[in-house]
Amino acid sequence: MPRLSRSVPPVLCAIxxxxxxxxxxxxxxxxxxxxxxxxxxxPLLLGGFxxxxxxxxxxxxxxxxxxxxxxxxxxxxxxxxxxxAWSVMQFFRNAPWLVLLFFAMFLIPFRITVMGVTIxxxxxxxxxxxxxxxxxANVAEILRGAVASIPSTQWEAAESLALxxxxxxxxxxxxxxxxxxxxxxxxxYALITMATVQASIVGVSEMLTITAQVHxxxxxxxxxxxxxxxxxxxxxxxxxYPIDYMTARLERRFNVR
Amino acid sequence: MSGDSVVAPKLAAPxxxxxxVRKTFGAVPVLNGISxxxxxxxxxxxxxxxxxxxxxxxxxxxxxxxxxSGTIRVADIEVGDPRLDKLALRRKVGMVxxxxxxxxxxxxxxxxxxxxxxxxxxxxIEVEARARALLxxxxxxxxxxxxxxxxxxxxxxxxxxxxxxAMRPEVMLFDEVTAALDPETVKEVLVTIHELADEGMTCLxxxxxMGFAREVADHIYFTDKGxxxxxxPPQEFFTAARxxxxxxxxxxxx
Ligand SMILES: Nc1ncnc2c1ncn2[C@@H]1O[C@H](COP(=O)(O)OP(=O)(O)OP(=O)(O)O)[C@@H](O)[C@H]1O
Ligand SMILES: [Mg+2]
Numbered sequence: 288m289p290r291l292s293r294s295v296p297p298v299l300c301a302i303x304x305x306x307x308x309x310x311x312x313x314x315x316x317x318x319x320x321x322x323x324x325x326x327x328x329x330p331l332l333l334g335g336f337x338x339x340x341x342x343x344x345x346x347x348x349x350x351x352x353x354x355x356x357x358x359x360x361x362x363x364x365x366x367x368x369x370x371x372a373w374s375v376m377q378f379f380r381n382a383p384w385l386v387l388l389f390f391a392m393f394l395i396p397f398r399i400t401v402m403g404v405t406i407x408x409x410x411x412x413x414x415x416x417x418x419x420x421x422x423x424a425n426v427a428e429i430l431r432g433a434v435a436s437i438p439s440t441q442w443e444a445a446e447s448l449a450l451x452x453x454x455x456x457x458x459x460x461x462x463x464x465x466x467x468x469x470x471x472x473x474x475x476y477a478l479i480t481m482a483t484v485q486a487s488i489v490g491v492s493e494m495l496t497i498t499a500q501v502h503x504x505x506x507x508x509x510x511x512x513x514x515x516x517x518x519x520x521x522x523x524x525x526x527x528y529p530i531d532y533m534t535a536r537l538e539r540r541f542n543v544r
Numbered sequence: 545m546s547g548d549s550v551v552a553p554k555l556a557a558p559x560x561x562x563x564x565v566r567k568t569f570g571a572v573p574v575l576n577g578i579s580x581x582x583x584x585x586x587x588x589x590x591x592x593x594x595x596x597x598x599x600x601x602x603x604x605x606x607x608x609x610x611x612x613s614g615t616i617r618v619a620d621i622e623v624g625d626p627r628l629d630k631l632a633l634r635r636k637v638g639m640v641x642x643x644x645x646x647x648x649x650x651x652x653x654x655x656x657x658x659x660x661x662x663x664x665x666x667x668x669i670e671v672e673a674r675a676r677a678l679l680x681x682x683x684x685x686x687x688x689x690x691x692x693x694x695x696x697x698x699x700x701x702x703x704x705x706x707x708x709x710a711m712r713p714e715v716m717l718f719d720e721v722t723a724a725l726d727p728e729t730v731k732e733v734l735v736t737i738h739e740l741a742d743e744g745m746t747c748l749x750x751x752x753x754m755g756f757a758r759e760v761a762d763h764i765y766f767t768d769k770g771x772x773x774x775x776x777p778p779q780e781f782f783t784a785a786r787x788x789x790x791x792x793x794x795x796x797x798x
Contacts, residue, residue: 449663
């Protein structure tokens with residue numbers, strides 16, 4: 288089975304390249320071939336893609352950190368804290384990511400002043416925050432689920448050894464959760480990476496925005512549509528597929544144990 | 545107080561004392577007035593049919609479960625006190641479970657070291673030396689760096705015993721600790737408990753191993769439907785049971 292799935296990406300690449308080529312062949316006579324144009328703009332396009340990755344990594348880091356805190360509140364003994372955290376979690380988990388992105392864009396000021404120091408908040412930083420919100424809610428839920436999946440006998444054993452609640456959580460429960468959380472967390476990362484193209488809608492110069500600009504700069508030729516956007520597709524695929532593959536492998540490995 | 549008839553007379557001041565302990569889960573009564581004393585160094589076995597409330601009773605003693613009414617005292621700590629310092633109580637009471645409940649992400653040695661290190665805040669080097677000595681004591685020298693998942697049931701259960709002993713408890717509670725083991729490995733765990741008993745550790749054990757109970761116990765309590773039906777020293781209990789329920793139970797398990 289692993290062998291088969293490992294051979295899938297090269298096959299898809301080949302299909303994409305052939306498709307791009309054929310789209311070009313079918314089009315009207317053109318001054319430059321589609322491949323040449325993609326190669327010419329590749330540095331710029333890849334720069335855009337790097338920006339997508341940067342946004343996804345930062346959003347994931349920020350969201351994971353916040354989600355971890357929110358998740359801890361979700362398993363707190365304080366009823367009020369637990370309820371509040373639950374509401375926040377539900378709210379951000381059930382809101383469309385694009386809507387959250389819009390909110391982040393329009394509600395966060397373009398600069399903030401902290402103790403006399405003015406920090407500019409460019410659009411891409413707001414996008415990071417916008418994407419970090421759903422990451423936070425999902426990480427909190429993943430954490431809560433992992434904690435719930437630890438048998439109650441582990442809590443009892445820790446309690447009977449006179450460990451405090453805090454010690455039980457940090458020494459016994461959470462260390463067993465991380466492994467269980469990893470596949471879902473990686474899956475979430477792949478989803479966030481793909482979602483970063485939505486930042487083009489709010490004007491962040493990520494790959495999709497740049498692809499559209501390149502397309503326009505080349506005169507908006509219809510025969511260039513497939514090669515240019517195909518290139519973007521390929522970049523995301525080549526980045527996300529290995530993550531997905533690793534996730535599936537980890538899941539299988541943990542299930543065997 | 546009710547239940548006076550079942551309080552065994554003791555010379556020394558009891559280290560564990562139960563007076564008319566009652567426990568209900570919702571509307572379901574599980575313990576219906578249990579009273580007994582355990583003297584320091586005494587080994588007490590609790591036997592009885594499944595569902596008679598033995599696990600519930602033992603869990604009440606280290607406050608894993610709150611009692612509904614009645615008094616439990618362990619080494620002068622009032623377990624039913626609403627301001628009970630549960631951690632102080634549990635430092636004095638060790639507990640071993642049927643399913644071992646070791647921490648799977650920690651090695652045998654780390655399992656034994658965790659509580660003295662983090663609860664008692666003892667020096668790491670001393671804690672480690674003692675943990676190694678305890679593992680050697682339960683015949684597990686050489687398994688220090690092994691994870692629970694790679695140990696047999698009997699070995700895991702002995703690590704669990706060492707883990708409890710690392711807190712230097714005054715009382716040890718055992719809840720059917722051999723029930724999940726293969727017949728061949730039951731013996732190695734029983735030997736460990738027997739040694740403990742011989743060293744003077746106060747032990748309360750719930751067990752289905754009648755031969756072992758007879759051999760190790762100073763006193764046996766037979767419970768059914770949340771009450772103590774009959775009790776006495778092993779010879780008397782196993783040979784001259786008076787109550788019909790006890791005799792029926794013994795005829796099934798012996
Ligand atoms: N948390 C709980 N909530 C509701 N009922 C419970 C709970 N724990 C135990 N009971 C009930 O209390 C009764 C006694 O259970 P307990 O586990 O103490 O019996 P036991 O004597 O240890 O039995 P066994 O020999 O099978 O271990 C059972 O009828 C059980 O269903
Ligand atoms: Mg039981």
